[in-house]
Amino acid sequence: xxxxxxxxxxxxxxxxxxxxxxxxxxxxxxxxxxxxxxxxxxxxxxxxxxxxxxxxxxxxxxxxxxxxxxxxxxxxxxxxxxxxxxxxxxxxxxxxxxxxxxxxxxxxxxxxxxxxxxxxxxxxxxxxxxxxxxxxxxxxxxxxxxxxxxxxxxxxxxxxxxxxxxxxxxxxxxxxxxxxxxxxxxxxxxxxxxxxxxxxxxxxxxxxxxxxxxxxxxxxxx
Amino acid sequence: xxxxxxxxxxxxxxxxxxxxxxxxxxxxxxxxxxxxxxxxxxxxxxxxxxxxxxxxxxxxxxxxxxxxxxxxxxxxxxxxxxxxxxxxxxxxxxxxxxxxxxxxxxxxxxxxxxxxxxxxxxxxxxxxxxxxxxxxxxxxxxxxxxxxxxxxxxxxxxxxxxxxxxxxxxxxxxxxxxxxxxxxxxxxxxxxxxxxxxxxxxxxxxxxxxxxxxxxxxxxxxxxxx
Numbered sequence: 001x002x003x004x005x006x007x008x009x010x011x012x013x014x015x016x017x018x019x020x021x022x023x024x025x026x027x028x029x030x031x032x033x034x035x036x037x038x039x040x041x042x043x044x045x046x047x048x049x050x051x052x053x054x055x056x057x058x059x060x061x062x063x064x065x066x067x068x069x070x071x072x073x074x075x076x077x078x079x080x081x082x083x084x085x086x087x088x089x090x091x092x093x094x095x096x097x098x099x100x101x102x103x104x105x106x107x108x109x110x111x112x113x114x115x116x117x118x119x120x121x122x123x124x125x126x127x128x129x130x131x132x133x134x135x136x137x138x139x140x141x142x143x144x145x146x147x148x149x150x151x152x153x154x155x156x157x158x159x160x161x162x163x164x165x166x167x168x169x170x171x172x173x174x175x176x177x178x179x180x181x182x183x184x185x186x187x188x189x190x191x192x193x194x195x196x197x198x199x200x201x202x203x204x205x206x207x208x209x210x211x212x213x214x215x216x217x218x219x220x221x222x
Numbered sequence: 223x224x225x226x227x228x229x230x231x232x233x234x235x236x237x238x239x240x241x242x243x244x245x246x247x248x249x250x251x252x253x254x255x256x257x258x259x260x261x262x263x264x265x266x267x268x269x270x271x272x273x274x275x276x277x278x279x280x281x282x283x284x285x286x287x288x289x290x291x292x293x294x295x296x297x298x299x300x301x302x303x304x305x306x307x308x309x310x311x312x313x314x315x316x317x318x319x320x321x322x323x324x325x326x327x328x329x330x331x332x333x334x335x336x337x338x339x340x341x342x343x344x345x346x347x348x349x350x351x352x353x354x355x356x357x358x359x360x361x362x363x364x365x366x367x368x369x370x371x372x373x374x375x376x377x378x379x380x381x382x383x384x385x386x387x388x389x390x391x392x393x394x395x396x397x398x399x400x401x402x403x404x405x406x407x408x409x410x411x412x413x414x415x416x417x418x419x420x421x422x423x424x425x426x427x428x429x430x431x432x433x434x435x436x437x438x439x440x441x442x443x444x445x446x447x448x
Contacts, residue, residue, distance in 0.1 A: 160400055
C-alpha cells in the first residue's frame, strides 16, 4: 500500500472520529454556564490552532534538518506540513470570529493571540507563494528552508510585540502552571478533539507528502 | 575575524561608491519618501485628527516603504552581467558578503531616513530638537533588524518570479515586531514622556536585532551556494 493510500485511511479514521468529537461535544458535554452553546466551538477552534502551530513547528524543524543534511525528503515534508498548516489556520481563523461575535461583541480584535495566529497564516501563505515562485527544485528547497526557519523564530517576537498590550483572549485553561481549571468532562472532550485533529494532520501530511514524492521524485537537489 | 570585516567593508564600499556615483537609486528613494509624506498629508483630515496623534504612524509607514524600496535594489545590481557569480568566486567568506551587503543597505537606508526625517519635521511641524538623540536611537535599532532580514530575503527573491512583489509579501510580517515597538517609543518621545518609559521598547528592539542579524548571517550562505 502506498503512502498516499495509507494517508487516506488515516484521514478516514480521523474524519470518523471527528464525527465522534461533534457528538460528544454537543450531546455528552455540559453547556458552559456563562457562554452558553457558543462555547462548543472551543472543541474545534483550539485543536485546529494546535494543529496549525504543530505544522509550523515541524516546518521549522524540517527546514533546519534540510539545511544540515540536504535530504530532499525534509523539504518535501516541510512543503506538505505548510500546506496542511495553512488549512488548519484557516479553520482556526474562521471559527474564532464566529465565537467572538456573540461573546466579545466583535468579529476581530488586535489581541496578542489573534495577531499571532493571523501572522502564522501570513507566514504560511508567504512560504507557499515563495515555493510557487521558484522553479529550480534545489533552489526552492533552500529558499523555503531559510524562510521556514526565520518564520519559526519570528513567531515568539510577534507574540511578545502584542502581548504587552491588554489582551481580550481567554487565558490558558489547560496548559498553565497550576492544575487545569477546565471541568473534567470538558477537558476530556477537548483532549479527544486535539487527538483527532493531530491524527487528521498526520493523515493529510501523509497524502500530500506521498503526492509530492510521485511528482518530483527524480528531481535533483543542490 | 579581521579579514571578515575587511572583506565586508570592501563589499560595502563597492556598493556605496557605485550608488553615490550614479545617485539614481538614492535620488529616487528620497523623492519617493517625500511623496509618501505628501500623500499622508492629504490622506487625513487635519481638523479632525491632531498631527501628533498620527505622527509616529506617518513616520514609520514612510520608513517601511522606503526601506522596502531600497532592499529591492541590493542584489538586483549584482544580477547584471552575472556580477553575483564573480562575487561568489572571490576568495571571501559568505558571511563577509552578507555583512557587506547589510552595511551598504544600512547606509543607503539611513541616508533616505535622514532626508525623510527632516522633511517629516518640516511638513508636519513636529519639534524634533529636544528628542533628536533618543529618536535617532529608536530609528537605528528598528532599521537594523528590519534591514537584516530584508537583505537576506532580497538575495533570495531576485531569482524568483515577481521579485518586486515577493519581497514585501515575505518581509512585511518580519517588520511587525520592530514596527510595533518603534511606533510606541516614537509616540512616547513625541509626547515628551520620560526616557525611562522608552527603555523597554529599546531593549526589545535590541533583542530583535541581535537575534535576526545572527540568524540572517548564518542562513545567508544557504541562499547563494549552489
